[in-house]
Amino acid sequence: MRKLVVYGESGKRYPVFLGRYLLNRDDWLGEVEFPSSQGVIITNSRVGPLYEEIVSSFFSQRGFTIQVVTIADGEEYKNLSTIEFIYNQLLSWGLDRKSFLLALGGGVITDITGFVASTFLRGITYFSIPTTLLAQVDSSIGGKTGINLPQGKNLVGTFYPPQGVFIDISLLRTLPAREYEEGLAEVAKTFFLAGGEALSLLEEKERILSRGEDLLEEIIFQSLSFKKRVVEEDEKEKGLRSILNYGHTIGHALERVEGYGRLRHGEAVALGMMGEAILGEKLGITPSKVVEKQREILIGLHLPTQLRDNIEREEFFAALRQDKKKEGGKPRLVFLEDFGQPIWGVEVEEEKIGEALSYLER
Numbered sequence: 050m051r052k053l054v055v056y057g058e059s060g061k062r063y064p065v066f067l068g069r070y071l072l073n074r075d076d077w078l079g080e081v082e083f084p085s086s087q088g089v090i091i092t093n094s095r096v097g098p099l100y101e102e103i104v105s106s107f108f109s110q111r112g113f114t115i116q117v118v119t120i121a122d123g124e125e126y127k128n129l130s131t132i133e134f135i136y137n138q139l140l141s142w143g144l145d146r147k148s149f150l151l152a153l154g155g156g157v158i159t160d161i162t163g164f165v166a167s168t169f170l171r172g173i174t175y176f177s178i179p180t181t182l183l184a185q186v187d188s189s190i191g192g193k194t195g196i197n198l199p200q201g202k203n204l205v206g207t208f209y210p211p212q213g214v215f216i217d218i219s220l221l222r223t224l225p226a227r228e229y230e231e232g233l234a235e236v237a238k239t240f241f242l243a244g245g246e247a248l249s250l251l252e253e254k255e256r257i258l259s260r261g262e263d264l265l266e267e268i269i270f271q272s273l274s275f276k277k278r279v280v281e282e283d284e285k286e287k288g289l290r291s292i293l294n295y296g297h298t299i300g301h302a303l304e305r306v307e308g309y310g311r312l313r314h315g316e317a318v319a320l321g322m323m324g325e326a327i328l329g330e331k332l333g334i335t336p337s338k339v340v341e342k343q344r345e346i347l348i349g350l351h352l353p354t355q356l357r358d359n360i361e362r363e364e365f366f367a368a369l370r371q372d373k374k375k376e377g378g379k380p381r382l383v384f385l386e387d388f389g390q391p392i393w394g395v396e397v398e399e400e401k402i403g404e405a406l407s408y409l410e411r
């Protein structure tokens with residue numbers, strides 16, 4: 050088992066445990082501060098039947114009282130109605146400020162649980178048991194919580210770190226290939242930003258795709274270590290943290306135009322990274338060898354680098370305008386001067402982004 054400790058700006062710190070079969074052992078439990086013995090698992094209709102029983106009995110056997118809220122599965126449920134449904138459940142059980150929440154699921158569940166925890170009774174403790182690769186390498190640390198509005202993704206949210214994160218790699222065995230591969234998009238993004246030796250881990254594409262767990266543990270550890278360094282320096286995204294949005298400006302707009310569900314988040318991020326790399330090349334920032342290497346790695350990880358259909362430009366620009374990372378009306382993007390050398394906050398005209406998009410179309 051490996052352990053990282055993430056420090057927040059407010060001085061708050063939380064442990065992240067990483068390993069296999071964490072729920073078959075409890076040597077890590079003593080290092081975690083639970084505010085009381087009253088906890089509620091927040092999960093969904095797909096992950097719940099797989100793991101909720103294991104998690105509840107783990108805690109019940111150790112003296113905790115655990116209840117479960119199960120919500121519908123899907124990004125489309127990351128909304129205000131779901132939040133209200135969860136508040137109502139928690140109130141009906143008479144939970145107090147010492148109760149805690151346990152997120153059991155992918156990024157949708159960890160984002161929702163963090164949001165509920167940060168607002169319910171003005172803030173209660175929560176922990177995460179992320180069950181997708183994306184959530185294990187990315188959304189489980191850094192403290193961003195959020196929900197979607199009809200106008201766009203993650204438009205409402207808070208910065209509210211968990212009190213502990215338990216990453217069990219064995220939970221990934223039931224994750225379908227498409228969801229696993231889209232998690233690899235966030236891994237690739239992290240390693241493009243980190244550069245150096247981490248990047249060479251991505252060369253082992255066969256072992257990555259067959260989920261070799263030793264390699265996976267190393268990859269998750271390296272991804273988290275990089276993200277930890279970034280969020281510790283800039284938790285509230287005033288500067289450096291925005292590098293983690295590499296591929297996300299174009300990616301989020303594509304995800305919105307294509308419709309959530311049709312193009313999954315990780316796939317949109319892979320396409321977004323390709324679009325932004327090509328745009329960087331056109332602007333004279335990103336060398337063409339970096340663009341080509343990036344394409345080769347993404348293809349090797351079974352990620353899309355070209356769009357299936359052409360994109361309606363007006364819809365795309367409308368989606369782009371919903372993005373939060375812009376000032377003075379112009380989108381601000383992250384570009385790679387090289388692997389390991391990102392620059393951020395680069396203002397780009399919308400038309401230029403539209404031009405880059407045409408290189409992703411067949």
Ligand SMILES: NC(=O)c1ccc[n+]([C@@H]2O[C@H](COP(=O)([O-])OP(=O)(O)OC[C@H]3O[C@@H](n4cnc5c(N)ncnc54)[C@H](O)[C@@H]3O)[C@@H](O)[C@H]2O)c1
Nearest residue numbers: 095122155156157158180181183184188193220223224228
């Ligand atoms: N807060 C952050 O810093 C941050 C960062 C990146 C992404 N996100 C958010 O994360 C969300 C995407 O997360 P995701 O890709 O994990 O999607 P997801 O939570 O929708 O999970 C993908 C699918 O896999 C299922 N699933 C999860 N774990 C499983 C398992 N072990 N076995 C079988 N099925 C399993 C889920 O039920 C779902 O159907 C987006 O809403 C995005 O905005 C947040």
